Amino acid sequence: MSARLTAFDDLPDAIRKPGFERRGRGAGIVHLGVGAFHRAHQAVYTDDALARSGGDWMIIGVSLRSCDVAEALNPQAGLYTVLVRGGEKISARVVGSIAKVLAVPREPAAVLDALAAPSTRIVSLTVTEKGYGFDPATGALDRSRPDIAADLAEPDRPRSVVGHLVAAFAQRRARGAPGLTVLSCDNLPGNGELVRRLVLDFAREVDRDLACWIAETARFPSTMVDRITPATSDETLAEAERATGRVDMAAVETEAFSQWVIEDDFAAGRPDWEAGGALFVASVAPYEKMKLRMLNGAHSMIAYAGFLAGHEHVRDVMAHEAMRLLVERHLRDAARTLDPVKGIALPDYAARLMERFANPAIAHRTEQIAIDGTQKLPQRVFEPALAAFEAGWSLDSYAFATAMWIRFVLGRTEDGRAYTLHDPRAAALAAATDGHGDDAGALANAVFGLDGLMPARLAQARAFRDAVETRLARILKDGVAAAITREAMPCRV
DSSP states (O other): OOOOOOOTTTTTTTTOOOOOOOOOOOOOEEEEEHHHHHHHHHHHHHHHHHHHHHHEEEEEEEEEOOOOHHHHGGGGTTOEEHHHOOOOOEEEEEOOOOOEEEETTEEEEEHHHHHOOOTOEEEEEEGGGGGGOOOTTTTTTTTTSSSHHHHHOTTTTSSSSSHHHHHHHHHHHHTTTTOOEEEEEETTTTHHHHHHHHHHHHHHOOOOOHHHHHHHHOOOOOOEEOOOOOOOOOOHHHHHHHHSBOOOHHHTEESSEEEEEEOOOSSSSOGGGGGOEEEEEEEOOOHHHHHIIIIHHHHHHHHHHHHHOOOBBBHHHHTTTHHHHHHHHHHHHHTTSOOOBTOOOOHHHHHHHHHHHHHHHHHHHHHHSOOOOHHIIIIIIHHHHHHHHHHHHOOOHHHHHHHHHHHHHHOOOOTOBBBOOOOOTTHHHHHHHHOOOTTTHHHHHHHHHHHHTHHHHHTOOHHHHHHHHHHHHHHHOOHHHHHHHHHSSSSSO
16 A cells, blocks of 8 residues: 655656745645635645745644544645646646644634734635625624524634634734734635624624724735635545555645636735736626626536436536536626626636536536535526616526526435435525425425525516526426426527
């Protein structure tokens, strides 16, 4: 059996290795949520930045709920392999920007100490949309969530993301630590402003002076991130071992494309992320909206329709001619709702997305993308649907995506197999749809009536509701495959 990946000097020449001295280099970043995406994205940009410009910008990773990532990375001194799959070609690089990983369940005090350390200048986050603890209906802190409620009661023993940030700010103020930048890298509109609002909401509850101090000293720039990164599989680990000759329990695989757009507003400096191709701008909003409505919106539609049609991976969905046509339609309709984006031709962006979705080397599971629909669909589907409704444009693509999601929410395949609905509002969805059987009208009414799910004007739009109900009825009566074929026909009656 191969030895564990613990060093990189003796790896094969074909493997790209960290281009900087790791020993003695300080950690200026603490990252919450050291999952596959972070290891394929921000940590890679930081590796490039350290290689070109140096600095004390190593990353201390934090795992909030599990010890698995710490147990994979720490025995490897933070080293891991990134496999880049493009067509039939696979390239590999070893990334060295992560110094170590702390796990909250095992070492909560050490996590707070790292967050509060004067040497920490950036706290970055990839905790998924549901990890922020906000109420989708209001965008404010959700005080009814058990972890938020517990943290408000005992702010010195945090469980939630926001609780950890506020506790860290309290310790930083007490230590006289310098300003801090909180950098959200999750798919949420205005993610920087959202995190700022949540942190200040929480801080006001526990210490109004602390809230004022945070508002004065901290920065919360928004970002847009993009790199398709499937969940690590046994095949990922096996491929990494074939490439490196070492056992790597933290390997990730990803596509060649990578994008990071960041508002240039930092409290205490930043790495030279431009070395990896990051773009610093005054406002991320146009790029963020483009990605959410085009890439993420199409991804969600692919996930629900594809999973229900029996396709395990996005690439399988894109091999289906009717689905390809529907993806092209969705991208075209979503692009129509956007203002111009500097430096990007939207038709070219759409064409590149079609290529990326169809990449045969990327095994991105539809079921993975389908989780947390109530957190994702508002910005991915419902916001552009409202824009299209108000402009008098076609609602077909958004209605189709919504109908497929409602069918997915029922939690059973067409042959009766049950699956778990992974969604923070799963209980509310189950209660709303229970007892309606295959009554498309009743199901649509129940889901449309969920508080805070859709913009009120869209939920009340008869044209949109009718379009969703018509498609849902067809899915329930004729089956998913027939509904997809019907939807893709150039002329529908």
